[in-house]
Amino acid sequence: MAFRRVQISLSTLLLLVLVVALSVALALSQSELAQLEQEMESVLPLRGLDVAAQVERVTAAAGVPAEVDSILYSGKTYLIRYAYFDPESGTKRGSSFKLRYEGKGEFVGVIRAAPYLKPKPDAQGERGLKITVTDPELEAVFRSP
Numbered sequence: 001m002a003f004r005r006v007q008i009s010l011s012t013l014l015l016l017v018l019v020v021a022l023s024v025a026l027a028l029s030q031s032e033l034a035q036l037e038q039e040m041e042s043v044l045p046l047r048g049l050d051v052a053a054q055v056e057r058v059t060a061a062a063g064v065p066a067e068v069d070s071i072l073y074s075g076k077t078y079l080i081r082y083a084y085f086d087p088e089s090g091t092k093r094g095s096s097f098k099l100r101y102e103g104k105g106e107f108v109g110v111i112r113a114a115p116y117l118k119p120k121p122d123a124q125g126e127r128g129l130k131i132t133v134t135d136p137e138l139e140a141v142f143r144s145p
Contacts, residue, residue, distance in 0.1 A: 045073045046135050054133045055080055062129050064115040069094065076101035080109070087115055097131070105135040
């Protein structure tokens with residue numbers, strides 16, 4: 001069995017070296033990006049006033065303004081206690097819901113108190129009012145091109 005000689009031009013060799021170098025650079029940058037995202041997600045929790053303001057803004061837009069009474073934070077989850085005036089009875093009522101970290105600077109939860117329920121469920125089968133609270137600084141980083 002005879003071996004054939006393989007001829008490789010200098011330009012082909014340079015192209016192969018370039019492809020390998022770019023592949024290595026891409027893998028390294030993706031690894032570094034994943035590490036940076038993980039570091040950013042482990043940042044201290046949002047300020048309570050920011051969380052309260054965003055929750056109150058969403059409930060007001062839904063037509064039943066709520067006032068946040070307390071915010072507890074534990075392990076990437078907020079427990080939000082709030083009060084609202086029930087439009088049917090006119091009495092002040094209180095309830096709570098959880099905001100869980102979903103990544104990329106967003107905490108998401110659902111208010112399931114009666115005045116916030118929609119007549120029909122959304123695509124995920126949820127009838128409650130979805131609340132998304134974001135960290136403006138992290139949101140700017142994740143949304144940038």
